[in-house]
Amino acid sequence: MSEYITLYRKYRPKNFSEVVGQTTTITILKNSIKLNKIGHAYIFAGPRGTGKTSVAKIFARAVNCLNNNDGDLCGKCGNCKKNIEEEIDIVEIDAASNNGVDEIREIRNNVKLLPSNLKYKIYIVDEVHMLSDSAFNALLKTLEEPPSHVIFILATTEINKIPSTVLSRCQKFNFKKLNNKEIKERIKYICEKEDRLTNIDDSCIELISRLSDGGLRDAINLLDQALSINKEVTIDEIYDLLGLIDDDSQFELIENIISKNIKSVIKIINNLYDSGKNIPAILNQILIKIENIIIYNNTEKYFDEKYEKKLIKFSKVDSDKIIELCKQMFELIYNLKKNTDQKILVEIYFIKMTFIFNENIKIENNSIINDDKNNQEEFTNENKISFEEKKILINNCLCLANKKLKLDFLNNYGLINNYISDKKYNSIANLLLKATPEVVSNKYILFTFKKNFEVILFDKNIEIIVKFLKLLYNNEYEVIGVSSEDWKKIKEDYINNIKNGKKYEFIEINKNNKSSKKNNNIEDKIENIFGDIHITEE
Ligand SMILES: [Zn+2]
Structure with missing residues (x-):
């Protein structure tokens, strides 16, 4: 069985004329070879997958081509026919790997030696921004006095991380993201060569190029995966491959x-x-x-x-x-x-x-x-109850608690299920189904919720909840929402207070003390009962 070669490797450009996009860069590089004005250090900067390493490899071979083919490889001479992967005069270093530093040090020692087979010795340093300070220093020493037979090509996605001392000694080339049209054409070309153009329609090719965000490598890898799943490629499969949605x-x-x-x-x-x-x-x-x-x-x-x-x-x-x-x-x-x-x-x-x-x-x-005049009851954003009011209501609810009323209330609680798809009350019904009615009296009901944001929602929609409960129970209850965590503390305190003979007094609420911010009498009473219990507040 033959080894599967990825489409990206298979269709990697082998000479300048096959490179997609980057036309200005290619023109300048070809001209420098044609006119024999070759620099000793280049920096290729730009986003991932835009062809930096591919162009570096082509340049490394083109400068060594024995025929001057208008700046590009001739493809026929002895040097062009050599396998680049096995060529000892073309050295690729991945600065992201641990041995980056050692390799740079080794360059300093070997750089004086003449190339063994080719005209130029080429060092391609990938992800050069990953080099440590000491490695950069070693590199800088070499760049200060480069021997005439050596060319450095430094590639990076993060040019801002390269020391200015290094930058100033390099010719800089910016690799741009490829545009949609360029990527689409290349994808189509590959599909055609692979005889798969009938299995993938234009909308899929369009989507692949759009999702690859200007990176040709990502686009080709995505195509590779998509073609390997099914005979016919669909839009959904492409979204699935990337874990995206349409x-x-x-x-x-x-x-x-x-x-x-x-x-x-x-x-x-x-x-x-x-x-x-x-x-x-x-x-x-x-x-x-x-x-x-x-x-x-x-x-x-x-x-x-x-x-x-x-x-x-x-x-x-x-x-x-x-x-x-x-x-x-x-x-x-x-x-x-x-x-x-x-x-x-x-x-x-x-x-x-x-x-x-x-x-x-x-x-x-x-x-x-x-639509402000909308009749539908929706969740609102305004908090309908203050922190102080809530404490009073909890106090009163505990004062009037009645076990029998609670059982009656719970017996009919299932009726809420009839409203989960109701146009007017669906949101409220769904919220109340997440609640546990803990304390019930003829006037008050205290609900607990597992999640804090449910309490927040409850507090913001008290008026509608009261209306809804009136519809179900024919009684205008006052309602209180508390998180289960807060309820645990309130209950503990309640039990301790009762044990210690402390009495819970009903606190009359009238319009005046509801709106007044300071009412010492009530606040004192509340403090006596609750201590400093924290009740969920936004
Ligand atoms: Zn050649």
Whole structure:
């Protein structure tokens, strides 16, 4: 069985005329060979996969070609026919590997020796920015007085990390990202040569070039993988290979954030995790989509018509809010890099993002619009209860607690299930199904939640919850939401207080003490009962 050669290796350019893009660089390099004005140190800088090492290898061979073929390799002379991998006069050093330093030191010792077979001895140093300070110093010594038979080609993706003393001794060439057209043409060329052009359509080739972000190596490797899966390559397979999702799924998630559809947002995120997707890459995809919405809403005819049709539904969303969404997405991507509990972090951020869109928002005539007069009950963003009020309510709830009423209440709690798809109350029903009614009286109900953000949601939507419970129980309860963790402490204190003979007094709430910020009498009573218990607050 013959060894499989990757498409990237198979189609690596073998002379200047086969190189994709980088035309200015190639022209200058060819001219320097043609005119025999060859430098002794070159630096090739640019993003990954743009051809730096390939061009370095071609240059190394072209300067050694025995025929002057307009600056390119002739392909026929003794030197051109040599196998570059076995040629001792062309030395490749990977500065990212440990022995980079030793190899650079060795160069200093060997550099004076003449080449054994070729005209020039060539040193290609890949990822040169990875060299240690001492290795750079050793390199610098050599670059200060290079023998005429030696050429250095230093390649890097991070030119800012190269000492200026080294830079000043090199001729610099910038390798640019390839454009879509250049990548597409090369991919098509390879498919044609491989006799697979009928198995992959234009939309897939377009997608591969778009996802490779100007790096030809990534594009060819992606093509290689895609062609090896199935006979016919599909768009979905290409997204799958990279752990990404398609444009429509990205827009669906953004739509759900803007419509404050928290349930769907969480469901989508769970699905992404369950199917092993590349979450950081997807967040970057979405960030670009949000940016596109901002551009679309503030310019004219920037994108092609087909893509603008996907953006049109966002045209009426408030620009400031979209920009805020963009900021939060950016923050999430940044925080994700240093956080271990990733899924929770992603969920919390997405819920936070829905809070940006505090007005009632709905999709109408294919566009998402802010609609204040919307009759639908949606989650709101305003906190309806203060910290102090909450303490009073907990106190009162504990005062009036009644076990029998609790049992009656729980007996009918299952009725909420009838509302999980209800247009008006679905969000509230889903939230209450996550709650545990802990304390029930004829006037108050205390619910506990496992997650803090559920308490926050509860507090923001108290009015609607009261309305909903009235519908179910025909009683206008006052409701309190507490996290299970806080409840544990409140309960412990309650039991201790009762044991020690401390009495819980009912505190009358009237409009006056509800709005006044300082009411020492009430605060004292509360402090006596709760001590300094922390109750979840935003
Ligand atoms: Zn030749």
